[in-house]
Amino acid sequence: MTAVRGELEMFAAEVFEPFARKDQRRWGQVYLRGLLTDGQRKSVEPMAARLGEDGNRQALANFITTSPWDAAHIRAQLAWRMEEAIGPDALIFDDTGFLKDGSASACVSRQYTGTAGKVTNCQVGVSLHLASETASTAVNWRLFLPQTWDPASPKADADKVARRATCGIPDDVGHVEKWQLALDMLDETRSWGLEVPLAIADAGYGDAAAFRHGLQERGLNYVVGISSTLCAQSADAVPVAEPYSGMGRHAGGEVSRQATLGEGTGHRGGTEGGQAGAVAGGFPARHRPLRREADVLPLRGPAHPACRTRGPPARRRTGTARVLAAGEWPADQSEPVQYWLSDLPSGMPLTTMVRLAKLRWRIEHDYREMKQALGLAHFEGRTWNGWHHHVTLVSVAHAFCTLQRLARAPKDAAPA
Structure with a gap:
């Protein structure tokens, strides 16, 4: 356990290098340990209770919800590290639902999600994964904003639009189709210097001609x-x-x-x-x-x-x-x-x-592990930045687990 913690600290130091402040690096590592500890709930309060002397609930909540760090910088650092480890054959695009009881969280609406297999009250996150036959990991995310949250949409809901400021949704963020979010993530990931020549997606993206044309225009x-x-x-x-x-x-x-x-x-x-x-x-x-x-x-x-x-x-x-x-x-x-x-x-x-x-x-397995073991859907904050911070750190935790499996797998066998 001591050896694994030492490896985690080294990995966190590498991935969290973009943090501008020492306290951000500290609480990033503490949050990461909270996600990796045993326990059913991975929201701030139960994690703080399990972290002993590092279990400062207020500090963790501030770090994940209000601290002004850019999730894209951490994702870029993570992508560089995992590209080297995985040797990806493809970029895979997908989306997953975050079921919600209330309506106050950013971008919550009644919408279809494959997570529930029906229209229900949820958030939907679009993700980009690096994948090979032996490993995969999510390195980029977007939170889908339904038309009801977009003041420029004819389907805008006045109550949801009024909650944008409370949720910290930037003024320039409007409704964008999921396939376009996928292309936007692709462009951002390529701006980090990652060039993977193949894209894979399910029919939710494949049926969109504009998505396929967008891939072709980008040479994929x-x-x-x-x-x-x-x-x-x-x-x-x-x-x-x-x-x-x-x-x-x-x-x-x-x-x-x-x-x-x-x-x-x-x-x-x-x-x-x-x-x-x-x-x-x-x-x-x-x-x-x-x-x-x-x-x-x-x-x-x-x-x-x-x-x-x-x-x-x-x-x-x-x-x-x-x-x-x-x-x-x-x-x-x-x-x-x-x-x-x-x-x-x-x-x-x-x-x-x-x-x-x-x-x-492979991405179905990524989602299952991130949700069941690492608390992907356990974030209880309501803000736009908080959601992006949480899913980014869950991706970091998942990447660490992936590296552990790769390091311990027999050289002549693919890891589970």
Whole structure:
């Protein structure tokens, strides 16, 4: 235990080097020890009770809630340290819910979260993780601000907007979609000097064309989940020069149907387009007996979201990127149970693509450990800065646990 504490102190000294004051470094380390001690609750008061002579509740509360330190500086230091330790294959984007009983905490609203599997009263945090096959850790966070908290939104709630000042939400923070928060975190992480060429995310992000385009514009390949309702054209569909309503026969030849893609720029010849589920249903029959495997189908790319609604032809565009859609298709199912979209090089083995896609599940383990063992969802403060401070220090605690596992794992075996 003494040796581990010594390692923790060395790690904390490295990660907390950006703190401007000695007392911040001290209370940062104390808070870190509080998160790593045994005990069910990891909020300030129960941690202080377990920390003995260091258990100054007021000092810990001030440090986490009101002390003016920039969480981004600590996250950058953490990212540099963990990039070296993990050797990440990918950046993984995801989000998790923080269930709340009251309504006073920053950005709490009734909204959907996968944590509960339903719409409920919660905060939602978006996270960016460095990940390899042996380890992963969260190095960046954003707190999602619902439209009800944004005074510029037509859905603004007067009571929530009035609480912004009490919660310390900066005036320039408004509602931003989760996929855009993910891109913002990516830009910030790259500004720290981290360059990881692959992005992975679930369908909550993969279904957003703007997110995929944003990754491509930044030079990142991706493997993202997609829902069965996402629409695409097969690779042998030929885009026509002029917009087409999708109704009837086109004068220039056969135009592929768009199914629920709806009205879009026509595609002449080739196989039919439509929902990803419908496209996956067209996978060669000889592949259907595969067990826990994936089949792959080349696509020109998902249709632009403007194709989903009727409007002037000038607003309609079509996807042109050549991508691959993969579907996991167990033998006992009538259709694939999961879909991914990727723009990885065409020569990459399918098994590699699927392995990378499933790397995202490491993040479920990250969330579980941070919530169950390290108190990620136990913060009882109500402020914007307090939330960001707490999740950052929980990430530091989780990173320390990850380093301990890596150091103690057999050289020829991956850690659990």
